[in-house]
Amino acid sequence: MGNQQLTPSQFDTWANNIHHEMAFWRHWFSDEKFAAGRESRYHQLRHEAYPPDLASELGVSPGVPLRVLDIGSGPISTQRMRARPYPVELICVDALADIYNLLLDEFGYADCPRIHKIRGEELTRFFARDSFHLVNIANALDHCEDPAQTVAEMFEVCRAGGRLEILSVENEGEREGYNGLHQWNLQADDAGLWLWNLGMRINLLDGLGGRFEYEWGYEDHGQQDLRIFKVLVQKVSSARRRAVRPSRQEAA
Ligand SMILES: C[S@@+](CC[C@H](N)C(=O)[O-])C[C@H]1O[C@@H](n2cnc3c(N)ncnc32)[C@H](O)[C@@H]1O
Numbered sequence: 001m002g003n004q005q006l007t008p009s010q011f012d013t014w015a016n017n018i019h020h021e022m023a024f025w026r027h028w029f030s031d032e033k034f035a036a037g038r039e040s041r042y043h044q045l046r047h048e049a050y051p052p053d054l055a056s057e058l059g060v061s062p063g064v065p066l067r068v069l070d071i072g073s074g075p076i077s078t079q080r081m082r083a084r085p086y087p088v089e090l091i092c093v094d095a096l097a098d099i100y101n102l103l104l105d106e107f108g109y110a111d112c113p114r115i116h117k118i119r120g121e122e123l124t125r126f127f128a129r130d131s132f133h134l135v136n137i138a139n140a141l142d143h144c145e146d147p148a149q150t151v152a153e154m155f156e157v158c159r160a161g162g163r164l165e166i167l168s169v170e171n172e173g174e175r176e177g178y179n180g181l182h183q184w185n186l187q188a189d190d191a192g193l194w195l196w197n198l199g200m201r202i203n204l205l206d207g208l209g210g211r212f213e214y215e216w217g218y219e220d221h222g223q224q225d226l227r228i229f230k231v232l233v234q235k236v237s238s239a240r241r242r243a244v245r246p247s248r249q250e251a252a
Contacts, residue, residue, distance in 0.1 A: 020180045021143075022099050025075055029107045041076050045112065049082040058133040059161030065089040069132040069157060071120045071150065072140020075100035076112055078167075079136055091132075093118040094140075120150030127157045138167040143181040147195050151204045155212075160237035166193065167219070170227040173197055188216040188229045211236055 028034045055066045065087040070077045073092035081088050090113055094100060097117035104112055118126050120137065121144065135154045144150045154164050168186045169175070176182035178197075187194045192203035192214070205214060213234045221228050 018096065018181065021096060025096075025100065025103060029075070029103050038076070041078065042109070042112070044080060045077055046081060048080055049084050050080050050088070052084070055083050055086040055133070058163055059159070060086055060133055062086075066134065067091075067132045067159075068134045068136065069093070069123075069127070069154075071123070071135070071137040071154065072143060073115060074140075075103050075115065076109065078138045079134075081113075091116065091127075093120075093123075093126075095119050120144050121146050121153060123150075123153035123157050129156050130159045132157055133159055133162040134165065135162065136165045136167075138165075139169065141166055141168055142172050142184040142186045144184075147184055147186070148202065148204055148207065151193075152207050155208050155233070155235065158235050160235055162235055164231075164233040164235070166231040166233070168229060168231075170229055175226065188231050190216075193231050205233070208233070 028038065050066070058066065060066050062085075066083045066089070068079050068088060068090045070079045070090065070092045071094075073079075073094050077090065077092045079090055079092075081090055092113050093116045095117070097115035100115045104110075104114065116126070120140070135158045137150070137154065141147050141150060151164070151166075158164055166186075170187055171185040172182045173185040183197065185194075185196045187196070192205040193216070195202055195204050205212070213236060214231070216229055216231045219228045219230055
């Protein structure tokens with residue numbers, strides 16, 4: 001498991017600034033300028049299906065639900081509740097679940113999944129090992145107090161044949177001047193997924209025992225001033241040598 005926790009002063013900064021995150025989401029629910037974004041996220045969650053081949057790629061047997069865990073989901077997950085013809089069982093967890101559930105009630109999102117108050121660092125306290133086909137974290141790994149522990153926990157609760165998906169802005173700590181929850185940098189390359197700040201740098205894949213295949217690439221999101229990347233870690237069923245595939249897309 002990871003042990004790359006923040007120093008006491010970094011933790012104080014993290015804890016003291018969690019209210020920025022709450023303030024942002026209240027604004028996101030109430031301000032008209034976010035209406036299109038809210039609607040599109042709600043529509044994706046409730047009505048859009050995962051790509052048709054996903055469930056079979058992740059080893060889901062016919063008639064069995066595709067089990068998805070979204071960590072740091074925010075109030076409305078970026079995941080989906082459909083994967084025709086498979087049922088989907090989507091579980092959303094977030095450190096700020098209590099606040100998000102109040103916001104969902106207040107703003108009338110009764111048909112969205114309620115969020116469980118579970119931190120990424122403690123998944124195996126609440127979920128069985130090898131229990132999810134897809135374990136997602138979007139724009140939240142670098143917000144965690146201990147990203148290395150979170151990735152190790154994600155890997156533990158992922159089934160053999162299942163997949164971790166990690167979406168992140170590149171080097172957010174540097175970009176945001178280490179303000180608020182932005183205490184870490186994440187960066188992917190062909191050698192791995194790097195976690196770093198002013199005092200350390202580690203490859204988050206090194207703790208996974210080589211039982212995976214890895215690929216990564218930049219996402220095309222239309223913004224010039226920041227890079228977003230996605231990492232896929234496919235958990236293999238037997239101990240196999242780690243295979244690192246080349247990136248799908250070069251940096252812009
Ligand atoms: C930028 S938001 C991302 C929300 C959503 N995934 C998205 O892409 O819009 C980051 C989220 O990470 C959550 N978070 C921060 N630390 C966490 C932790 N240790 N475990 C779980 N969630 C955490 C925050 O509460 C926040 O909801």
